[in-house]
Amino acid sequence: MICGIRGAITAQANTPEAIASATRTLLQAIARANHLAPDEIVAAWFTTTPDLNAAFPAAVAREMGWTHVPMLCAQEIPVPDGLPRCIRVLLLVQPRRPLQPVPVYLGEARRLRPDLFNGEGDPAPEPDPPPPTLTRPRVAFQGEPGAYSHEAAERFFGGELELLPCTTFAEVAQAVEAGRADFGILPVENSTAGSINAVYDLLLERDLRIWGEVILRVRHCLLAPPGTSLSDIRAVRSHPQALEQCARFIARHGWEAIAAPDTAGSARMLAERPEPGVAAIASRLAAERYSLAILAEGIEDDPENATRFFIVSTYEPPRAARNKTSIVFSTRHVPGALHACLGEFAARGINLTKLESRPRRGRPWEYVFYVDFEGHWQDPACREALLGLLQRASFLKLLGSYPAAEGTVSSHEEGGER
Ligand SMILES: C=C(O[C@@H]1C=C(C(=O)O)C=C[C@H]1O)C(=O)O
Numbered sequence: 210m211i212c213g214i215r216g217a218i219t220a221q222a223n224t225p226e227a228i229a230s231a232t233r234t235l236l237q238a239i240a241r242a243n244h245l246a247p248d249e250i251v252a253a254w255f256t257t258t259p260d261l262n263a264a265f266p267a268a269v270a271r272e273m274g275w276t277h278v279p280m281l282c283a284q285e286i287p288v289p290d291g292l293p294r295c296i297r298v299l300l301l302v303q304p305r306r307p308l309q310p311v312p313v314y315l316g317e318a319r320r321l322r323p324d325l326f327n328g329e330g331d332p333a334p335e336p337d338p339p340p341p342t343l344t345r346p347r348v349a350f351q352g353e354p355g356a357y358s359h360e361a362a363e364r365f366f367g368g369e370l371e372l373l374p375c376t377t378f379a380e381v382a383q384a385v386e387a388g389r390a391d392f393g394i395l396p397v398e399n400s401t402a403g404s405i406n407a408v409y410d411l412l413l414e415r416d417l418r419i420w421g422e423v424i425l426r427v428r429h430c431l432l433a434p435p436g437t438s439l440s441d442i443r444a445v446r447s448h449p450q451a452l453e454q455c456a457r458f459i460a461r462h463g464w465e466a467i468a469a470p471d472t473a474g475s476a477r478m479l480a481e482r483p484e485p486g487v488a489a490i491a492s493r494l495a496a497e498r499y500s501l502a503i504l505a506e507g508i509e510d511d512p513e514n515a516t517r518f519f520i521v522s523t524y525e526p527p528r529a530a531r532n533k534t535s536i537v538f539s540t541r542h543v544p545g546a547l548h549a550c551l552g553e554f555a556a557r558g559i560n561l562t563k564l565e566s567r568p569r570r571g572r573p574w575e576y577v578f579y580v581d582f583e584g585h586w587q588d589p590a591c592r593e594a595l596l597g598l599l600q601r602a603s604f605l606k607l608l609g610s611y612p613a614a615e616g617t618v619s620s621h622e623e624g625g626e627r
Pocket residue numbers: 217285286297321322
């Protein structure tokens with residue numbers, strides 16, 4: 210599907226530098242607010258008011274790497290008393306995932322559309338501090354190239370990424386905190402195996418913001434060096450999670466299951482040192498990367514097998530049309546404490562999408578609770594609920610408000626608690 214995204218900004222002066230700076234700010238903000246990858250942009254129309262003629266905005270976009278995008282610059286209608294020194298753009302985009310276009314009008318240009326930018330419900334507040342650019346973002350993930358986290362990163366960002374493979378989840382968090390990566394990808398739950406506790410513990414301990422979420426339908430492939438046939442296989446090697454998710458398939462063939470540190474790593478090892486009779490379980494991406502043959506695809510026992518990933522950053526994400534918020538809190542040690550805390554959400558009709566408890570460090574038999582709910586912390590009802598919770602909880606941390614992945618929030622028609 211092709212859709213259009215509008216934006217506008219004013220330049221400080223009619224100079225090439227001022228026009229370049231305003232154009233860059235505007236295009237980066239639109240890409241960020243709409244999670245656009247460069248290859249999702251199909252065409253761009255610019256207009257400038259007659260008082261801006263020192264440079265072409267299209268040339269600036271090309272310098273930013275939009276070399277494949279057909280563009281046009283034209284003069285805006287000189288309506289009397291119109292906003293001076295204004296650069297407008299209409300982008301045509303073809304997103305890989307369903308997109309509700311977020312118009313981006315920055316600074317003075319917000320006055321152009323009082324219907325959009327008027328107090329509450331403002332769909333695109335100016336981000337502060339500026340989040341990282343989405344043009345070739347640096348993305349840290351646990352595992353080797355071809356890992357499911359790598360696939361999730363490609364699904365979320367599309368286009369070109371600078372990959373930073375890490376050995377552990379903690380290393381991913383460190384890379385983001387230290388600014389070596391713009392984003393980190395962390396798996397949080399699997400539809401078969403449940404929550405990934407090590408990641409939940411990291412979110413509590415580290416100073417990271419959840420920037421987005423993505424749900425990946427995990428389709429496992431049976432990989433072997435080209436020329437191998439299914440009847441040659443005697444054993445399969447992979448991460449224990451993947452072996453468990455394919456347990457019935459492995460048992461049906463009577464193969465031995467060998468645990469390895471990660472899925473993509475077992476594919477790489479097999480490609481580098483083929484062992485007769487041994488196959489690996491990993492992604493299609495790993496098969497392509499390590500030139501292995503796919504002997505079978507979709508071998509997971511659960512046909513709905515999916516993993517939810519958080520994209521973490523040190524920046525606030527732009528506000529989207531449909532947001533989710535994640536928090537972690539602990540209750541006072543009194544009867545009914547959790548009930549009262551959750552009541553703050555129920556009383557305001559806020560839909561909870563996930564509740565998870567983990568033991569509280571250093572306090573045996575006390576717990577911290579992780580809650581995901583629909584809405585943004587800036588929404589009046591959510592703000593009130595969080596304030597109510599703050600008064601009842603002994604500890605509260607906001608992990609982030611972020612654009613909800615498709616299919617993870619109730620539709621307005623469904624409404625109510627699920
Ligand atoms: C109000 C704006 O300026 C003008 C009016 C437009 C409109 O009413 O949709 C669109 C582009 C401009 O010609 C704007 O840029 O949004």
